[in-house]
Amino acid sequence: MSSKNYKIKVGFSIGDFNGIGPEIIMKSLKDKSITDFFTPIIFGSGKLFTYQKNIFKIQQNFHYIEETAQAQNGKINMVNLWKDNVKVDLGTPTEESTKMAIDSLEAASQALKNGDIDVLVTAPINKDEMLKHGFKHAGHTGYLEEKFEKKGLMFLVTDELKVAVSTHHIPVSQIPENISKEKLKKQIKLLNQCLIEDFCIQKPKIAVLGLNPHAGDGGQIGNEEIEIIQPVIREIFENGVMAFGPFPADSFFQPEKYKNYDAVLAMYHDQGLAPFKTLAYADGVNFTAGLPVVRTSPDHGVAYDIAGQNVADERSIMEAIFTGIKIFKNRQEYNDLMQDRLRPKKAYADSGVDEDLPDDSEG
Numbered sequence: 001m002s003s004k005n006y007k008i009k010v011g012f013s014i015g016d017f018n019g020i021g022p023e024i025i026m027k028s029l030k031d032k033s034i035t036d037f038f039t040p041i042i043f044g045s046g047k048l049f050t051y052q053k054n055i056f057k058i059q060q061n062f063h064y065i066e067e068t069a070q071a072q073n074g075k076i077n078m079v080n081l082w083k084d085n086v087k088v089d090l091g092t093p094t095e096e097s098t099k100m101a102i103d104s105l106e107a108a109s110q111a112l113k114n115g116d117i118d119v120l121v122t123a124p125i126n127k128d129e130m131l132k133h134g135f136k137h138a139g140h141t142g143y144l145e146e147k148f149e150k151k152g153l154m155f156l157v158t159d160e161l162k163v164a165v166s167t168h169h170i171p172v173s174q175i176p177e178n179i180s181k182e183k184l185k186k187q188i189k190l191l192n193q194c195l196i197e198d199f200c201i202q203k204p205k206i207a208v209l210g211l212n213p214h215a216g217d218g219g220q221i222g223n224e225e226i227e228i229i230q231p232v233i234r235e236i237f238e239n240g241v242m243a244f245g246p247f248p249a250d251s252f253f254q255p256e257k258y259k260n261y262d263a264v265l266a267m268y269h270d271q272g273l274a275p276f277k278t279l280a281y282a283d284g285v286n287f288t289a290g291l292p293v294v295r296t297s298p299d300h301g302v303a304y305d306i307a308g309q310n311v312a313d314e315r316s317i318m319e320a321i322f323t324g325i326k327i328f329k330n331r332q333e334y335n336d337l338m339q340d341r342l343r344p345k346k347a348y349a350d351s352g353v354d355e356d357l358p359d360d361s362e363g
Contacts, residue, residue, distance in 0.1 A: 007039045007073050008118045008325055013108040014044045015123030018090055018097040019302030020312040022052045025123060027314035028321060030058055035074050038325055041065075041117055043108040045082040045100070052088070056310050068116035081107055090308035098129040105140070109147050112293050119324035121317065122297040127169070138169035140297065141288055148291050153190055155263075155289040156276045156299055157323065162199075162263040164191050164289065165272040175268045176224060179211060184232045188265060192241045194289040195262055197334045198327045207252065207261040208233055208245035209271060215248045229267075253279065273299075282315040285323045294328045296320040 015021030026049065029040055042049070046064050053060050063075035071077040081103055087096060105122065112120045122140050137143040141154050155164045166187055167178045188206060195204035208229060209215075212222035219226050229246045236243050249266065252258060253275035266272030276284060277299060284299035298316035306312055 008328060009039045009041055009068070009071065009116070010119045010121060010321055010324065011068075011108045011111055011117035012040065012042045012044075013104040013120065013122045014042065014048075014101065015104075016093055016097050016101045016126045016129070016302045017044075017048055017052075017086070018088065018092055018094060019124055019126070019304055019307050021101075021123030021302070022049055023056055023307070023310070023312045024298065024314045024317045026053055026056065026058050026060055027312070028318045029076055030060060035076065038119075038321070039071055039073050039075075039077065041068055041071050041077045041079060041111075043079045043081060043104045043111070045086055046078055046080045047084075048082070048086045048088065048100075049078065051086070055090075055308060068111050079107065079111075091304045093126045093129045093302075093304070095133065098126065098133045101125050102130055102133065102135055105143070109144065109295075112295070113147065118294065118328050119321075120293065120295040121320050121324060122295065123317070124298065124300065124302040126302050140286075140295070141168060144288055144291060144293075144295055148293060150291055151186070151190075152291045153187055153194070153289040155191070155194065155287045156273060156280070157199075157285050157287050158280045158283050158319075161258060161276060161279055162195075163266055163272040163276045164263060165266045165269055167267065168269045170269075172268070176211065179224060179228060179267060181228050181232050184208075184229065184265075185236060188232070188236050188241060188243050190290045191263055191265060192243075198287075198289070198330050199262075200330050200334075201262050203242060204262040205260070206241070206243045207247055207258070207264045208243055209249045209252060209264065209266045210246035211267040213248070213250065215246045282313050283319055284316060285320045287323065287327070294324050294331070296324040296327075 012025050025042060046062060049062060060076065062078040063072055064078050064080045065071055068079060108120055111117045127139055141152055145152050153164050154168045166184065167175050170178060191206055192204050195201045210229060211224045214221060216222045216225035225246050233243045233245055249271050258264060286297045286299045288295045298320050300316055303312060
């Protein structure tokens with residue numbers, strides 16, 4: 001993997017095929033030079049993608065394989081999970097499209113766990129339909145946390161704006177009980193380390209939002225800021241993490257404010273995602289921070305309303321692809337740097353030379 005000639009393998013789960021998943025995947029790979037940058041591996045169906053590429057008039061060939069080890073550089077590889085005909089009903093979720101979304105995600109994430117792919121890009125899923133068909137999670141993040149046995153953090157990113165959320169797919173009524181000092185400490189530390197390792201920011205500045213309107217207004221509109229959020233920020237700042245706040249969410253997302261920070265930790269889903277999606281538009285990427293693997297996705301949904309109309313915008317999934325590749329490379333460089341820092345001491349120890357002695361070679 002350290003070879004300069006190594007080509008990063010990017011795997012794709014197809015999401016609900018009656019939405020825009022296959023369309024944006026194919027559009028993101030339509031430039032013939034794309035395989036110069038990475039090796040794509042789609043976990044899907046040859047018949048399904050052939051049918052849809054004809055609808056969208058995309059000139060694209062797939063290299064069909066049974067397992068990821070057969071993937072070839074320079075080609076768009078397709079792990080052909082289903083060889084039977086598939087009934088397509090664009091714009092409407094069906095039992096078949098839902099089950100295929102689950103199967104594709106499971107196959108792709110297992111390949112990621114096995115090290116057969118380096119980056120996983122997930123196309124949009126219909127969470128409600130998947131829950132009806134045995135999927136046990138309210139989204140990709142929870143599924144991947146269980147798969148890799150580690151807590152992650154939903155992190156929406158662009159070059160200029162990065163927003164993580166402390167709680168995500170839970171009812172608003174359950175948000176306060178899911179915010180605690182211990183959880184916030186872990187999340188801010190995770191976010192800080194992610195910014196260092198994955199985004200090459202040496203001393204990240206993290207803004208933390210309040211839970212209540214006006215960040216509690218000194219206890220007049222809730223006590224979570226005083227009892228939980230402020231003490232955590234103070235403690236973690238004293239331990240070297242540059243965390244600030246809590247800031248009122250209603251006035252924070254102005255360029256002159258949020259651009260002073262490298263990332264924002266919002267307390268709940270809509271508090272963070274509503275302003276992010278408004279500001280980021282088609283450039284936003286959903287990244288699961290804190291996992292030992294790299295997973296990204298576009299920051300939009302299945303878009304049944306435009307499925308089949310050949311108008312889906314592939315920019316967000318292309319951002320997801322190249323953000324994932326960049327994060328993968330950044331992690332490699334960070335790990336190499338950490339190893340290099342240890343090597344001189346080991347070399348001195350092995351040679352028996354005292355590393356503190358002055359160099360008299362020219363004296």
